[in-house]
Amino acid sequence: MKRLTMTHVAGSLLLAGLFSGSAALADSVFTIEDPPVDFEVIDADDGEEHFFDGIGDFGPFYTFNDAVLGSFGEARSMAEFDVSPFSVPEGEAISSATFEVKITSVSVYGLGVDGEIPESLAVDGYIGDGIDDLTDFQIADGNVLDSVAIIDPYVGQVLSFDVTAWVTQLVDAEETYIGLTLRAETFGGMMMEEGGGYPKLTIETASDCPADFDGDGDVDTADLLFLLGAWGTPDGDVDGDGDTDTADLLALLADWGQCGGGKR
Numbered sequence: 001m002k003r004l005t006m007t008h009v010a011g012s013l014l015l016a017g018l019f020s021g022s023a024a025l026a027d028s029v030f031t032i033e034d035p036p037v038d039f040e041v042i043d044a045d046d047g048e049e050h051f052f053d054g055i056g057d058f059g060p061f062y063t064f065n066d067a068v069l070g071s072f073g074e075a076r077s078m079a080e081f082d083v084s085p086f087s088v089p090e091g092e093a094i095s096s097a098t099f100e101v102k103i104t105s106v107s108v109y110g111l112g113v114d115g116e117i118p119e120s121l122a123v124d125g126y127i128g129d130g131i132d133d134l135t136d137f138q139i140a141d142g143n144v145l146d147s148v149a150i151i152d153p154y155v156g157q158v159l160s161f162d163v164t165a166w167v168t169q170l171v172d173a174e175e176t177y178i179g180l181t182l183r184a185e186t187f188g189g190m191m192m193e194e195g196g197g198y199p200k201l202t203i204e205t206a207s208d209c210p211a212d213f214d215g216d217g218d219v220d221t222a223d224l225l226f227l228l229g230a231w232g233t234p235d236g237d238v239d240g241d242g243d244t245d246t247a248d249l250l251a252l253l254a255d256w257g258q259c260g261g262g263k264r
Contacts, residue, residue: 028205030086033197037080037130037177038064041137044073044111056137064101064199067121067182068189071112077192078136080128080177081201088171091215093208097167099123099146099180102198103157108189118188121159122147125166128177140181147185158198167203209259210238211252219255227252 039060045052052072060078068075079099088094107115124140146161163180170178178201182192192199211219213226213236227244230236236244238251 028089028092030203030205032081032083032086032201032203034195035079035081035199035201037082037128037132038078038194038199039132040065040075040077041134042073042075042111043137054138054141056134059134060132060136062132064182064192064194066108066189066191067118067184068108068111068113069118069184069187070110070189071187073111074183075111075189076137076181076183077199078132078179078181079199079201080130080132080179082130082176083167083171083178083203084176086171086203088205091207091209091217092205094164094168094171094203095206096162096202096204097164098202098204099161099163100198100200100202101159101161101182102193102196103153103155103159103190104193105155105191106153108191111189113187113189116188117153118150118184118190119186120147120149120184121190122183122185123161123163124181124183125163126179126181127170127175128179130177136179136181140179145180150190153190163201167201171203209255210240211248211255212259218257218259219252220257224252 039062041056041060042058043052043054043056044050044058050057064077064079066075067077106117109115123145125143125145126136126140145163145166148159148161167178184190209219211223213223227236227248230244233244234242236248238248241247
């Protein structure tokens with residue numbers, strides 16, 4: 001069963017009271033676990049009517065199961081996340097989106113694979129429709145979102161893929177389902193967990209104006225004073241590098257008066 005949860009990062013609320021009691025915008029984290037639509041599709045050469053040609057032949061099988069690339073076939077696991085309950089909070093923007101899978105076995109056999117481990121796994125993206133279908137196997141081809149090298153994998157290991165740009169694009173377009181395809185990029189296979197919170201999509205949002213520390217909708221003297229007071233600490237970080245320095249000061253000055261009702 002799909003679960004959608006939301007949490008707010010309390011740390012940003014520490015700014016409250018520093019600016020006449022006004023509360024700063026809080027970052028948010030949205031997690032969608034156990035998507036409502038997940039399945040497996042296989043492209044395989046059976047020596048008769050089906051060929052190993054990049055087109056889904058068998059399935060859909062109703063489980064998010066494996067990623068296999070063999071000598072005479074391939075299996076891909078597909079997940080379609082329903083993001084219709086999600087909306088970006090006012091004053092924030094998507095800052096990151098992460099797709100996570102959990103390994104259940106590194107010994108896979110079939111489709112010509114005899115326990116070999118792929119050098120990497122990749123995630124491709126497509127616009128889902130909430131329906132599992134054979135054609136979803138090839139519909140995402142060429143839209144590679146991220147690739148993760150497989151080095152000394154182990155059962156229980158969680159692999160994370162950056163899908164920020166794709167999720168942002170589909171959320172902005174008000175699409176209902178975000179489709180993600182897990183596949184082996186090189187010869188070999190690996191089994192993945194379905195259930196227990198996986199596969200998982202985590203969307204994080206943050207202020208769309210990071211220099212607006214007091215959350216009043218613009219960048220002004222109050223924000224400048226806060227940044228100067230936070231010099232050398234992470235608290236006044238504008239550019240996301242983890243500290244407050246000259247680069248952050250320049251970024252704040254570049255945004256002067258522009259957030260909220262200004263030029264943005």
